[in-house]
Amino acid sequence: MFSYRHAFHAGNHADVLKHMVLIAIMRHLAQKDTALTVFDTHAGAGLYRLDGDYAETSGEAAEGFLRLIAAKPLPNALAPVIQDYLDLVASFNTAGSHKIYPGSPFIVQSLLRERDKLKLFELHPTDAKTLSANVAQLAAGRQVAVLREDGFEGLKKFLPPPARRALVLSDPSYEIKTDYARVVAMVADSLTRFATGTYAVWYPLIPRPEAHDVPRKLKTLAAKAGKAWLNASLTVKSSKLTANDAGEVIRPGLPASGMFVINPPHTLKAALGLALPQLAKLLGQDKHATSTLESAA
Numbered sequence: 001m002f003s004y005r006h007a008f009h010a011g012n013h014a015d016v017l018k019h020m021v022l023i024a025i026m027r028h029l030a031q032k033d034t035a036l037t038v039f040d041t042h043a044g045a046g047l048y049r050l051d052g053d054y055a056e057t058s059g060e061a062a063e064g065f066l067r068l069i070a071a072k073p074l075p076n077a078l079a080p081v082i083q084d085y086l087d088l089v090a091s092f093n094t095a096g097s098h099k100i101y102p103g104s105p106f107i108v109q110s111l112l113r114e115r116d117k118l119k120l121f122e123l124h125p126t127d128a129k130t131l132s133a134n135v136a137q138l139a140a141g142r143q144v145a146v147l148r149e150d151g152f153e154g155l156k157k158f159l160p161p162p163a164r165r166a167l168v169l170s171d172p173s174y175e176i177k178t179d180y181a182r183v184v185a186m187v188a189d190s191l192t193r194f195a196t197g198t199y200a201v202w203y204p205l206i207p208r209p210e211a212h213d214v215p216r217k218l219k220t221l222a223a224k225a226g227k228a229w230l231n232a233s234l235t236v237k238s239s240k241l242t243a244n245d246a247g248e249v250i251r252p253g254l255p256a257s258g259m260f261v262i263n264p265p266h267t268l269k270a271a272l273g274l275a276l277p278q279l280a281k282l283l284g285q286d287k288h289a290t291s292t293l294e295s296a297a
């Protein structure tokens with residue numbers, strides 16, 4: 001079974017990028033009256049404690065969300081989408097505390113209108129159980145469904161959604177090498193079922209070819225389908241292995257990641273154009289920190 005548990009990583013720099021983009025997309029989609037269905041193919045546990053055992057073991061939020069908070073930017077100095085992200089996370093906490101970090105299911109749920117629906121896939125038995133318990137607390141009734149199923153496969157039966165408006169977030173752990181190919185295959189299949197949906201795929205930027213294949217293949221898919229796309233990446237440090245004084249190899253941890261969006265809101269590029277350089281500056285750990293933003297209409 002899987003060893004990946006998102007609780008170790010909650011609030012890290014990859015979550016900052018992913019959740020900021022997710023909120024920006026949701027805000028835009030919520031402007032239109034028609035009901036929206038949001039699919040989260042890899043949902044995780046939904047809510048995390050930043051002071052809990054898991055988070056403290058790796059402390060990754062310290063280099064992500066908590067680092068942004070600690071930077072104490074001046075009022076109005078942050079790009080609106082970063083501020084919106086910080087405000088939304090703050091809404092899960094009592095004033096001034098940063099103990100709770102919402103995962104994608106809770107971020108999305110907090111932005112739904114009454115007529116919208118959220119379908120959450122989570123395969124890990126423990127995380128699926130925690131997610132179900134967390135979702136039950138919301139008393140959201142039929143609006144939010146937790147499915148203990150493979151998200152890559154499970155999505156198929158829901159596309160196209162009844163009102164023909166949907167956002168699909170796909171955030172695999174890439175713990176299994178086949179996730180790289182499966183996420184691309186899932187988007188390819190989904191575009192044939194429902195070409196006008198918005199698809200947002202998170203991917204790690206690490207020195208292995210499969211990781212770099214994800215945005216490359218998604219670009220080809222979008223271009224072939226004649227769909228607009230946007231690709232945003234954030235690098236916080238070098239990906240090079242280093243050695244300590246004892247000559248042991250030190251792995252740098254995740255240095256960078258990206259979000260690839262097919263059929264993005266037309267406002268997203270400008271919003272991220274302001275935000276990404278700020279994130280690279282605030283979260284950057286060495287001179288390799290940078291961001292990229294590319295798109296095609």
Ligand SMILES: C[S@@+](CC[C@H](N)C(=O)[O-])C[C@H]1O[C@@H](n2cnc3c(N)ncnc32)[C@H](O)[C@@H]1O
Pocket residue numbers: 002004005006018040041042043044045046102103104105121122123124127149150151152171172173
């Ligand atoms: C990166 S985490 C998700 C984090 C979440 N999207 C967030 O932003 O808060 C990936 C999750 O996918 C789950 N998972 C792995 N393979 C899966 C599959 N094939 N279908 C559904 N869930 C899967 C893992 O157990 C893990 O909880």
